[in-house]
Amino acid sequence: MKRALILSGGGARAAYQVGVLQALAEILPDDEKYPFPIICGTSAGAINALALAAHPGNFKDSVQALANMWRNLTVGDVYLHAWWDIFKGLGFLGLSLFNQGIGRKKPLSLLDNSPLWDLLGSRIPFQNISQSIASGKLLAVSVSAMGYTSGHTVSFFQGHESISGWTRYRRAGVPTQLRLEHLLASSAIPTIFPAVRIDREYFGDGALRQLAPISPALHLGAESLFVVGVSGNRSSAKPNKRLPAKHSPSMGQIVGHLLNSAFVDSLEGDLEHMELINKMVKLIPEETKKTSGLHLRAVENMVISPSSPLDVIAGRNVRYLPESLRFFLRAIGATAKGGGATAASYLLFSTEFITELMELGRQDALVEAEAIKRFFS
Template sequence: LACHADDFNDAVARITEVWQSFRAEDVYRADMLGVARNGAQWLTMLSIGWALARWRRFRPRSLLDNSPLIGLLQRVVPMERLPAMLARRHVHALAVTASSYSTGEHVTFYNSSQPIEPWVRSQRLAVPTALLHEHLLASAAIPFVFPAQRLFSEGRSAWYGDGTMRQTAPLSPAIHLGAQRMLVIGAGRMHEPAAQRQPDRRYPSLAQIAGHAMSSIFLDAMAVDIERLARINRTLSLLPAQALENTPLRPVECLVIAPSQRLDDIAARHLDALPGPVRTLLHGAGVSKAGPQAQGSALASYLLFEAPYTHALMALGEADTLARREEVARFFGWPQRRLAQAIV
């Protein structure tokens, strides 16, 4: 969106085309050789790793090889256009977050049309820089699943992983970059109903544990930060005008569009769309097919780059947005006539 900000309709069409034709092979090696090679390295390391500890070539970097993702990003995300988009004020700022394995800090890399003072918080900092495809790879490097990405910043290098790790305040970068209103697209339901408490005598599979851990990393912080912003907004609304002028805080309008269905439930219905080698790998980790006894689909949802699943996600996103069409129209300041045209 940022790199094609001079033609928003074209940018959306490009993204739609990619998501409508997604295949796992576009993101990671899903063939038997690619999956088996990385899997064999993990098995070797877990079984006789003590004997091979000094041989770096036997140290697996990740469960899957995401080298195809490099080519996909280079084809569909022309980062070389970003400076022009910023200079022409089509975009005010763009931030990409990543978590440093080297320092333990959560880092926001950003580029802006006007100078913005970098910020430093506890275990969080911001670095102004020219954004590259490598920053996108780092931000999407799911721990254990995809390899860490090496980035050079401020004269030194460090290894980075997925930007949601240690991201205790996911709304913070946008606020620091000057946002007065925020549209938040969530990946998890904001108000999850209480689960039915039934006896479960089965020990949780590796896939269940991994999916639970990933959900806590990728989903929980956003809901907490949105609640924090709502409390701050309510507090500011109670302050008299003079007190409001003397505080650095300011109200920030926030519209959250979150899925009305659990994405792992949708993923469970589309497991058969995955390539055979990946299904075999996930089955070995404890992922089972859809049904009342479906297990581990949360883990599978992070690997399901397949058109049947992405079509279902797009349809759900459209339905959830249209269900709140009046809120969306008010947020963007659209008149009702324009809203009706947009829906058609």
């Protein structure tokens, strides 16, 4: 059974995924071979995906190394946050509205993520990926990014020579040797972090316009999917109650919904679509599939997502951000009181927020321990 691990995006929210992986390392037996021959990551999930794929050890060791990296992460390890850095980013973004030439030499962004380039460049040994594929430990690993010129989602993958690229409507799979540029492009939240040039095109966050987040894993040969999301929307079968508005939406609320539409909604929609197809496939007799030439199969899947709303947790932790960021977030209403903590959650690379998300992910997965054991049996 070729299992794929799918890690979605969400900035600092990706710390939740690490907690889930920690629980997996506890639940699976010590003699378990590497459980995921296929790993797919998008946005900040791409960081976790490549950190796992590039680690030379077994699954438990790779998860431990990833957890240690996140546990010691600070805001300063991800982006510059001095007052000058914030106002410089705001100034260039504002001037670019009136002068298109400002952003031609250097991609524009609110935040300078050069510290993240340095951190990941020193922590992720990309050369190990080819060794893991050659040894059979991995079949393929992919990260997705969105091309600003074409508007297409490109899944850059490194895998076994038997796997070919693909082209579909507004999406493609391109075989390559994965490197730091692919990782930073996949996690470049628009206007927040700068776009990254790869060959002839600039790329940004892979969650943007990603019509089918599950598709890369299936193209790479996955037969079952283990998905770790960053939304609490699937934790309850009941729809969220619509509350009356106390005031008009702040810029923070608007930005939060835009980010959620990119990082959360497409994955949940794709999962619902796959579950519907699975039900339909099971209703079709095997003989009918053979005679009609329908190459359809049900894809087993398991999804772990937050049991508590991450924006509520973010609202409790916004105070741990640097003063310069808090000032900016207050200005756009991205606070708990302003109803816009969702936007803040994508930038909250504070030790307190990360630790709380990791523990939430671990507990959510441990609750599903028996189901996880059945999935891997």
